[in-house]
Structures are given as structure tokens and as C-alpha cells.
Amino acid sequence: MTRTDPSDLPDLPDLSDLSEVEKITRTCLYEGYLLWPYRRSALKNAKRWTFGGVFPAVCADALGEPATMTTRVLHEGPAEDLTVRVRFLQVVDRTVTQYGRPVDALTVGGERYVSWQEVTEREVVLTGAAGRAAVDLPEGTDTEELPGGDACLVREWQRLTGTLEVTAEPVADGVCRLTVRISNSTPCPVPDHGTRHTREEAASYAFVSTHTVLHSDRGRFVSLLDPPASLRDHAAACRNEGTWPVLVGTDQGDGRARTVLSSPVTLYDFPRVAPESPGDLFDGTEIDQLLVLSVLSLTEEERAEARASDPRAREILDRCAGLGTDDLMALHGTIREFNAAPREGK
Numbered sequence: 450m451t452r453t454d455p456s457d458l459p460d461l462p463d464l465s466d467l468s469e470v471e472k473i474t475r476t477c478l479y480e481g482y483l484l485w486p487y488r489r490s491a492l493k494n495a496k497r498w499t500f501g502g503v504f505p506a507v508c509a510d511a512l513g514e515p516a517t518m519t520t521r522v523l524h525e526g527p528a529e530d531l532t533v534r535v536r537f538l539q540v541v542d543r544t545v546t547q548y549g550r551p552v553d554a555l556t557v558g559g560e561r562y563v564s565w566q567e568v569t570e571r572e573v574v575l576t577g578a579a580g581r582a583a584v585d586l587p588e589g590t591d592t593e594e595l596p597g598g599d600a601c602l603v604r605e606w607q608r609l610t611g612t613l614e615v616t617a618e619p620v621a622d623g624v625c626r627l628t629v630r631i632s633n634s635t636p637c638p639v640p641d642h643g644t645r646h647t648r649e650e651a652a653s654y655a656f657v658s659t660h661t662v663l664h665s666d667r668g669r670f671v672s673l674l675d676p677p678a679s680l681r682d683h684a685a686a687c688r689n690e691g692t693w694p695v696l697v698g699t700d701q702g703d704g705r706a707r708t709v710l711s712s713p714v715t716l717y718d719f720p721r722v723a724p725e726s727p728g729d730l731f732d733g734t735e736i737d738q739l740l741v742l743s744v745l746s747l748t749e750e751e752r753a754e755a756r757a758s759d760p761r762a763r764e765i766l767d768r769c770a771g772l773g774t775d776d777l778m779a780l781h782g783t784i785r786e787f788n789a790a791p792r793e794g795k
Contacts, residue, residue, distance in 0.1 A: 469697075469698070469721060469722075470662075470697045470698055470708055470710070472721075472722045473697060473710065473716075473720050473721065473722055474536070474660070474662060474697075474710055474712075476722055477658075477660055477710065477712040477713075477714050477716075478536055478537075478538065478570070478658055478660060479538075479658070479761075480500055480658070480714050482497075482538065482568065482658065482761070496649075497566070497649070497652070498540065498649075498652045498655070498657045498658075500657075500658050500713045500714065501518070501537070501656075501657065501658045501659040501660060501691070501692070501712065501713035502514055502515070502652070502655050502656070502657055502658075502659070503515060503516065503517065503518050503537070503611075503631060503632070503633045503655060503656040503659050503691075504516055504633060504651055504652075504654070504655045505633050505634065505635040505636070505637045505651070505654050505655070506632070506633060506634055507636065507637060507639055508637055508638070508639050508640055508651050508654075509633075511639065511640055511647075512640065512647060512648050512651055514648070514651075514655075515690070515691050516632060516633050517630060517631065517632045517633070517690065517691075518630070518631050518656075518659050518661075518690060518691045518692050519628065519629070519630045519631075519688075519689065519690040519691070519692070520627075520628070520629040520630075520661050520663075520689055520692050520694055520709075520711040521626055521627070521628050521629075521687035521688055521689055521694075522626070522627050522663065522670055522671075522673065522687060522694050522709050522711070523620070523624055523625075523626055523627075523670065523671040523673070523676070523680060523683055523684055523687065524617075524624070524625055524626075524627050524665065524668050524669070524670055524671070525623055525624050525668055525669050525670075525671060525705070526623060526665075526667055526668030526669060527665075527667040527668050528578035528617055528625060528627065528665060528667075528668050529577065529578060529667070530576075530665055530666050530667050530668075531576065531577060531578050531615070531627070531663065531664070531665050531668075532574065532575075532576050532663070532664045532665070533574070533575045533576070533613070533615050533629055533661060533662070533663050534572055534573070534574050534661065534662045534663075534664075535572070535573045535574075535575075535613055535629070535631050535659065535660075535661050536570065536571065536572045536659070536660055536661075536662070537570075537571050537656040537657055537658055537659040537660070538568040538569070538570060538571070538656075538657040538658045539568060539569050539570075539571050539586070539606055539609060539656070539657065540566050540567075540568055540606070540652050540653045540655070540657060541566065541567045541568060541569055541604050541605070541606045542566055542604070542605045542606070542653060543564060543565055543566060543567050543602055543603070543604050544564045544602070544603045544604075544605070545562045545563065545564045545600065545601075545602060545603075546600060546601050546602075546603055547599060547600045548599060548600075551564065551603075552564070554757070555595075555600055557595045557596055557597055557600055558595075558596045558597065560757075561753055561754070561756070561757040562595065562600075562602060562757055563754075563757045563758060565758055565759065566652075566653075567604065567759060567760070568657065569606065571586060571609075571656075573613050573631075575613055575615055577615070578615070578617040578625070578627070579615055579616055579617050580614075580615050581612065581613070581614045581615075582612070582613045582614075583610075583611075583612060583613075584609060584610060584611035584612060584613060584631075585608075585609075585610050586608060586609040586610075587608055588605075588606060588607050588608040589605070589606055590603065590604065590605050590606075591603075591604045592604075606653070607635070607637070607653050607654050608635065608636075609633070609635050609654065609656065610633075610634050610635050610636070611631065611632050611633045611634050611635065611656065612630075612631070612632050612634065613629070613630075613631050614628075614629075614630045614632075615627065615628070615629050615630075616628045620683045620686075621679070621680065621683060624671070624680065624683070626683065626686075626687060627663065629661050629663065629711070631656065631659060631661070633654075633655065633656055635654045635655075636654075637651060637653075637654035638650075658713070659691075659692075659713070660692065660710065660711060660712035660713065661692065661694075661709075661710075661711040661712075662708065662709070662710055662711075663694075663708065663709040663711070664707060664708045664709075665707055666707060668707075669705040669706065669707055670696060670705065670706055670707070670708070670709045671684065671704065671705055672684075672695075672696050672704040672705065672706075672718050673687055673694060673695075674695065674717065674718055675704050675718070676704065677704065689711070691713060692711045692712060692713055693711065693712060693713070693714065693715045693716065694709050694710070694711035695709065695710055695711075695716045695717060695718045695719075695720065696708070696709060696718040696719055697709065697710045697718075697719060697720065698719070699719075700718070700719040704718075706718075706719070741769050741772065745769055745770070747766075752766055
């Protein structure tokens with residue numbers, strides 16, 4: 450089953466309404482989507498789509514990019530109720546047009562619009578311990594009329610095809626190794642060797658920021674970071690390609706969980722989004738406090754460009770502008786727990 454809704458870009462939801470698992474999952478999905486300083490003209494972090502790309506097989510080698518992503522994890526107990534969800538972003542080309550002709554940028558009603566790229570979310574779902582599902586997302590176009598009727602935003606996306614396959618291999622009594630493999634078979638132009646911006650052009654045919662969520666109500670997944678001694682060799686044999694699986698959910702202290710998040714971002718087991726975080730800034734390599742203060746220090750011209758560059762950049766600007774003194778102080782640092790210092794001589 451594939452879930453798609455290409456008619457419009459989804460709004461970024463309020464993370465407070467999501468479960469802890471969904472919070473960290475969405476954080477990984479959009480990590481690197483926009484990087485500081487969130488503007489199209491910026492030279493810093495100009496290269497996009499750097500996390501979790503699965504490119505078409507016909508051009509992956511020429512680009513030095515993978516055409517598949519493979520997750521391998523250990524699972525104890527019944528796996529018949531296994532649910533595998535592969536999520537990724539699809540690049541959407543956004544073009545500003547005036548009188549039917551494309552333009553680089555345009556100001557309408559005091560609001561600036563620029564031609565650039567956005568994304569829409571995709572999800573492929575497969576149930577059962579073994580199975581195969583086809584990915585086939587049709588190409589499409591959506592037109593948004595701007596105030597005045599003389600200009601439009603035209604969004605276009607390419608057809609994407611591929612395969613999601615899940616297999617199970619017994620490795621010990623009551624334990625199996627689950628393998629989830631996503632591959633991209635999308636037809637796309639093969640880039641000429643040495644041509645500039647070929648990767649950026651091929652990104653329109655790629656699965657971007659690909660990650661996998663595995664869940665089982667009846668069974669449990671075993672930590673690959675800290676497996677029990679009896680399964681250590683089997684855990685070491687779980688070769689993951691382009692992704693890093695960790696346990697997510699509630700930590701029961703036994704190194705097991707009912708849900709695994711496998712993402713291109715290296716995490717520890719049972720990761721959490723810090724409650725002090727005011728929202729997603731898409732740039733986990735930076736410190737929230739520094740990013741927020743940097744956003745607040747942008748000039749009016751820089752803010753206008755960021756707002757025009759991407760709807761999620763606009764959301765970041767509005768959120769940062771609405772932070773109060775207490776919100777900013779909470780970003781300065783938080784002590785989670787105290788450990789008593791040993792007494793001298795003991």
C-alpha cells in the first residue's frame with residue numbers, strides 16, 4: 450500500500466500532538482531538508498538532499514549515490530503482525546510564472562515568490578514478516594494562482610518507481626533476522642560525465658531522506674547497539690546499508706522494544722526530542738539556541754528571502770519571532786539529573 454497526496458504540500462504539524470516515536474521519526478525525516486541560513490541565495494549549505502537519498506539505479510553509479518537502502522534487525526517472537534513503513538520525501542519543482550511564462554522571482558501584493566524546490570511526503574506500507582510491494586507514484590502538476598490572477602506557482606513532480614521487500618531468516622531459537630530493502634527503479638536521464646549540478650537534477654527522481662519504521666505488537670526487536678551476549682554475533686552480522694536502526698518508544702531497561710526506527714541519522718537507542726526545543730529547525734548539526742538567535746538577527750531583506758524560499762522556512766521565522774523570554778532561556782541548557790559527588794577519602 451502506498452499513501453500519497455501530491456495535490457498540495459502538507460503543513461508541518463505541531464509536534465506536541467504527536468507521540469514520542471512520531472516526533473523523532475518526523476525530525477529524522479526532515480533533517481537536512483533546510484539548513485541555515487534557510488535562503489536560496491546563501492552559499493553556505495547550498496547543497497540540499499544530503500540525507501538518505503536512494504537514487505534511480507540507471508544513474509546512481511554515475512552520481513556516486515546508492516540505488517538501494519537496506520535495514521537488518523533482530524526480532525524475537527511472532528512476526529506475523531509486523532508492519533513496515535518506509536517514508537521519504539519527493540522533490541517538487543516550484544516555478545513562478547507570470548502571464549504563463551516562467552520567472553525567477555516575483556513580488557505580488559507585497560509578498561515575494563521565488564522559483565525553487567519543495568518536497569512532499571510519501572509512505573509505503575507493507576505488513577507481514579515477508580512480502581514485496583511495488584512503489585509507483587505518478588507524475589503530476591499543481592497550479593496555485595497568486596493574488597491578482599496574473600501569476601501562478603506551478604509545482605511539478607516526476608513519476609517514481611521502485612520496490613519494497615521484507616524477508617525473515619531464522620538465526621536462533623525464536624529469533625529471526627528481518628531484512629527490509631527499498632530500491633529505486635525510476636527511469637531518469639543518465640547524466641553526462643563532468644556535467645555540473647547533475648546530482649541536483651537527479652534528486653527529482655530520488656527517494657529523499659528515506660527511513661524505515663518497523664513495529665510488532667506480539668514480538669520485540671533486539672538492540673543492535675547493546676545486544677544480549679547470546680545474540681551478540683547475530684547482531685554484529687546485521688549489516689545495514691545507508692541507514693542506522695535504533696530502538697524507539699518506552700525504554701523498559703531490557704534492550705528490547707516493539708518499534709525500530711532505521712534512519713540515515715546516527716542515533717542511540719530510545720532517542721527523544723528535547724522538550725525545550727521550540728520546534729523543528731531541520732539542522733541537527735547546529736545548536737537550537739544558536740539557530741534561534743541567528744534567525745532573530747536576520748535583516749528584513751534576509752527574512753523576506755527566507756520566507757519566499759520555502760513555506761517551512763516561513764514557519765521557522767514566525768515561530769522564532771513568537772518566542773518569549775522564558776522560551777529563549779529554556780534553550781540555554783537543562784540539567785536532567787544530579788549525581789552525588791563522592792566524598793573525599795571514600
